[in-house]
Amino acid sequence: MNTNLSEAFEEEFLSFFALYMMNLVFAAITMAIGLAAVVQQLIPQPGAIQPGLVISSPVSLVVGGLAFVIGLVWIAATAKLLSSVRVVRRAYRQKKKRDMTPEDFTGMMVHMMTQYREQKQMINAMIIICLAGGCVLLVQGIVSAVMISGRVVGGGATFPVLLSILAVAFVMIMGGAAILISRCFRRYAKVWETRLDAMGRSELELKHMLERT
Amino acid sequence: MAERRSQYEIYWEVLSFCKSGKSFTAIINRCNLNSKAGQEHLGFLTGKGYLAVTKNGDKTIYTATEKAVEYTTLFSRLYQSVFDEIPGFRL
Numbered sequence: 001m002n003t004n005l006s007e008a009f010e011e012e013f014l015s016f017f018a019l020y021m022m023n024l025v026f027a028a029i030t031m032a033i034g035l036a037a038v039v040q041q042l043i044p045q046p047g048a049i050q051p052g053l054v055i056s057s058p059v060s061l062v063v064g065g066l067a068f069v070i071g072l073v074w075i076a077a078t079a080k081l082l083s084s085v086r087v088v089r090r091a092y093r094q095k096k097k098r099d100m101t102p103e104d105f106t107g108m109m110v111h112m113m114t115q116y117r118e119q120k121q122m123i124n125a126m127i128i129i130c131l132a133g134g135c136v137l138l139v140q141g142i143v144s145a146v147m148i149s150g151r152v153v154g155g156g157a158t159f160p161v162l163l164s165i166l167a168v169a170f171v172m173i174m175g176g177a178a179i180l181i182s183r184c185f186r187r188y189a190k191v192w193e194t195r196l197d198a199m200g201r202s203e204l205e206l207k208h209m210l211e212r213t
Numbered sequence: 214m215a216e217r218r219s220q221y222e223i224y225w226e227v228l229s230f231c232k233s234g235k236s237f238t239a240i241i242n243r244c245n246l247n248s249k250a251g252q253e254h255l256g257f258l259t260g261k262g263y264l265a266v267t268k269n270g271d272k273t274i275y276t277a278t279e280k281a282v283e284y285t286t287l288f289s290r291l292y293q294s295v296f297d298e299i300p301g302f303r304l
Contacts, residue, residue: 005296012301019304103229106289109296110222117217184304191302195295199219202291206221209287210261 005105006096013089019184020085023130024078026178030133031071033171037064037140060143067136074129081122088115113199116192123189130182137175144168223254225288228263228281234274 041061088111095104116123148164218226226244235243241251255275258264263281267274277285 005293008296008301011303015302015304019302102289102293103285106225106292107229109292110218110225113222114217188302191299194299198295198299199292202295203219203221205291206284206288209284210224 006100009092009105009108013085013092016085016188017089019181019188020078020082023126023181023185024075024082026130026174026181027071027074027078027133029071029174030067030074030137030178033137033140033174034064034067034069034071037061038068040064057143057147060140060147063136063140063143067133067140070129070133070136074126074133077122077126077129081119081126084115084119088112113192113196116196120189120192123185127182127185127189130178130185134175134178134180134182137171137178141168141172141175144171220254221288223250224258224263225285227254227258228277228285231264231275231277231281234267234269234276236272236274240275 037060091111092108145168148161152161227240230243241248259266263278263284264275265278
């Protein structure tokens with residue numbers, strides 16, 4: 001039983017960690033894409049005909065700004081979550097250095113339950129932030145795609161258009177991935193909510209035991 | 214952080230820690246309790262016979278009783294069954 005539990009813990013920690021790391025990467029990419037879109041709109045591009053501030057697509061500017069802000073909030077929230085996961089993971093590794101007793105496992109479970117209760121609001125927020133980040137990236141991709149299609153119709157140069165299409169595809173893929181991460185967080189929260197519910201029912205047994213005596 | 218734990222979890226932590234006798238200060242430090250909450254929980258557990266109190270000079274020492282073993286065993290069993298029965302999160 002201990003080996004199974006140990007393996008289950010390992011897998012679960014790895015999954016949490018991978019999810020949080022991916023989340024951090026996507027948050028950074030969202031922020032970078034947002035910043036790139038804003039810079040592209042605000043800074044005159046080489047070869048621009050009109051000097052000074054010319055915003056070719058206000059929609060792209062707004063969506064880019066939104067992506068940048070969401071990316072920043074997203075990174076800050078992920079960093080907080082990641083640090084608390086690392087605390088639990090470090091505690092687990094410390095205990096794992098020797099043969100873990102059933103008491104150690106129970107201690108880890110209590111630790112993880114406590115951690116989830118602490119992070120619950122943040123994880124719910126993360127579900128929304130990831131979804132919002134994903135949607136903003138998709139909108140950004142659609143806006144860029146519309147702009148590119150205008151250039152294609154206007155007979156723009158092939159190579160820059162091809163590069164733009166690749167960039168749009170990248171943004172759209174990132175958007176889709178962020179939405180997938182939001183779904184992963186939802187699954188993660190669901191697992192823990194189910195455990196909390198089950199533990200709530202089990203606590204009745206503990207309550208009866210304490211009342212009996 | 215203490216308020217994020219249920220009272221049953223706190224009881225389990227206290228009773229597990231007090232397998233060998235421990236002082237009040239050691240218990241509240243280890244179990245992350247403030248003095249008031251510590252007194253309440255230890256008072257409850259002592260009253261119910263889960264902790265035995267002995268005096269060692271000026272110090273009051275709390276030691277888990279046989280009844281405490283029943284509680285910690287049941288607690289561990291319930292927790293492990295929750296983790297065994299509900300599949301964990303996998304990517």
